[in-house]
Amino acid sequence: MINLVDWQNVSVLGIDVGFSQTRATTGIAVYEHASLRSLCCVKSSSRDRAGILNDGSKFDAIAIDGPILPVSAADRLKRLSESLLIGRGFNVRCKPGMSHHGFGLDLRRAAAPIANEACLLAKPASKAFGDKQIRHSIPLVEAFPNAFLGVLLDDIDYQAIGHVSRGAKFDRVYERAVVTGRIHSIFGDLGWKTLELTEAIESEALSTSRASHERRAALICLLTAACALAGNAEYVGDALGGWICLPPQRLWAPWARLALVHRRAKLQKGAAIILASDNANHAS
Secondary structure: OOOOOOHHHOEEEEEEOOOOOOOOOEEEEEEEOOEEEEEEEEOOOHHHHHHHHOOOOOEOEEEEEOOOOOOOOOOOOOOHHHHHOOOHHHOOOOOOOOOOOHHHHHHHHHHHHHHHHHHHOEOOOOHHHOOOOOOOOOOEEEEOHHHHHHOOOOHHHHHHHOOOOHHHHHHHHHHHHHHOOOOHHHHHHHOOOOHHHHHHHHHHHHOOOOOHHHHHHHHHHHHHHHHHHOOOOEEEEEOOOEEEEEOOHHHOOHHHHHHHHHHHHHHHHHHHHHHHHHHHHHHO
16 A cells, blocks of 8 residues: 655654664664754663654654564564575675574664654554554554665676675665665655755765764665655565565565565475474374
8 A cells, every 4th residue: 555645744763773882873864844854873872862852753654773573572583574584685685684693682672672662752653554563553664774775776786886794785785776876766666855865865875984874774764664654665574573674576676576585485385394294293
């Protein structure tokens, strides 16, 4: 369901979760009433975030770059959303970290209180959000900026990027999406004309500051929230472990569409084999 959005009169929030105790690594982007009100980085405490967000604003859509699971989910649940975006073409281009162990589990735990805070800042979800709400009736979605942009890039783009370290991958993908204009396909698809925001996206692509990484991610979270608000997104995952919100598939590069089909088929086949084995054991 595609929702016609009055972009002049909505409020959208994007948060890139950081959890450094000493540096400002949480990126925040706030779009309100046709203006990019805030684009900044803060430290990891609730008080630091409140300095930017607690001004009475209520948001029509919020996207957080961090695992968002149902409250009842097991702490070490292996998520389908993450399993679908590994292997095939995703593996060397825009795969997520697995959030049920190691660094990924730390990120999952850091994202949980931010998601809870976001619920207090949100308006009721519109019908366009469908059934992909991890928090009931709250317009909150999980962003994954690396894959959000990564699925837009074609083989030739990744050849141009070349081999880079995992920590630098998002920045190279971001820069390539900007220089090729692929990121602007999102705005066109949404019917969202906002010169201030597009200029900020292009300006961040030229920035060499340490904080630019977090600000870039926050901007892509903002775009993720906008896609959800418009009912114009592809969701990867399930109700048990939550969904990752990505651009509509019609904008994906061919390799990405094919890779998702193969991953779904492989995981479904594996699940069917396990179920058949369980049934056989039960029968015996």
